Amino acid sequence: MRTQIAAANWxxxxxxxxxxxxxxxxxxxxxxxxxxQQAVFAVPFPYLAMAQQKLAGKQNVFVAAQNCYSKKNGxxxxxxxxxxxxxxxxxxxxxxHSERREYFHESNQFLAEKVNIxxxxxxxxxxxxxxxxxxxxxxxxxAFVAKQLEESLYHLSAxxxxxxxxxxxxxxxxxxxxxxxxxQAQEMHAFIRSQLAGKYxxxxxDSISILYGGSVKAANAVDIFGQPDVDGGLVGGASLVADxxxxxxxxxxx
Ligand code: PEP
Numbered sequence: 001m002r003t004q005i006a007a008a009n010w011x012x013x014x015x016x017x018x019x020x021x022x023x024x025x026x027x028x029x030x031x032x033x034x035x036x037q038q039a040v041f042a043v044p045f046p047y048l049a050m051a052q053q054k055l056a057g058k059q060n061v062f063v064a065a066q067n068c069y070s071k072k073n074g075x076x077x078x079x080x081x082x083x084x085x086x087x088x089x090x091x092x093x094x095x096x097h098s099e100r101r102e103y104f105h106e107s108n109q110f111l112a113e114k115v116n117i118x119x120x121x122x123x124x125x126x127x128x129x130x131x132x133x134x135x136x137x138x139x140x141x142x143a144f145v146a147k148q149l150e151e152s153l154y155h156l157s158a159x160x161x162x163x164x165x166x167x168x169x170x171x172x173x174x175x176x177x178x179x180x181x182x183x184q185a186q187e188m189h190a191f192i193r194s195q196l197a198g199k200y201x202x203x204x205x206d207s208i209s210i211l212y213g214g215s216v217k218a219a220n221a222v223d224i225f226g227q228p229d230v231d232g233g234l235v236g237g238a239s240l241v242a243d244x245x246x247x248x249x250x251x252x253x254x
Pocket of ligand 1: 009011097169173174175176177213214215216234235236237238
């Protein structure tokens with residue numbers, strides 16, 4: 001069975017003390033992670049070391065960065081390199097979140113460079129894709145997402161692609177309270193997998209975890225995660241509430 005992942009995206013929220021308290025509250029609650037399940041916490045850069053320390057030794061629990069820069073090092077004031085993340089023991093980086101694409105103008109080509117440098121340092125990208133509302137309304141979401149995958153990922157070898165986690169996040173469902181129906185999520189996840197199969201073969205496509213993101217909460221997680229091609233979720237708002245996120249972890253497919 002593919003790895004099932006509940007990934008928290010704190011975005012630019014919480015003070016250090018609030019972040020510590022949230023992780024403490026989550027750790028304190030009973031949650032069950034099987035061998036094929038993971039919980040990932042994408043916390044702001046200044047909290048990475050704190051989260052690494054707090055979660056050290058916890059089975060199948062990982063800390064992620066929410067971004068990185070595409071260059072190895074040098075005169076890039078304010079940026080964070082993958083080598084820095086690696087030196088902290090970080091194993092995942094969220095790339096191509098729609099907020100980065102929209103507010104920071106990150107293109108598919110720029111994201112391909114970030115994917116490359118992450119893989120060079122053995123850090124696994126959680127690569128986000130997904131269409132805006134106008135594209136969904138025009139019913140051209142498949143072509144839109146296929147282009148994102150093609151331009152950012154298809155230069156990779158099959159072995160490299162297998163280090164990537166894909167997160168399908170329809171932009172119209174992020175932070176809006178509007179969730180894609182489980183049928184809409186399944187339809188796009190199956191499409192993404194079929195595209196990967198066309199390029200890399202069925203065995204590779206079947207091994208890749210595809211997460212759904214967009215207003216996932218405890219109340220809808222079981223339904224969404226229960227879909228055959230949905231391998232967990234990337235969760236924003238609900239990951240800031242301990243009870244909600246623990247319930248979301250526990251909603252992963254067994
Ligand atoms: C996200 O941050 O990737 C996200 C899906 O946010 P929300 O769960 O708040 O919609």
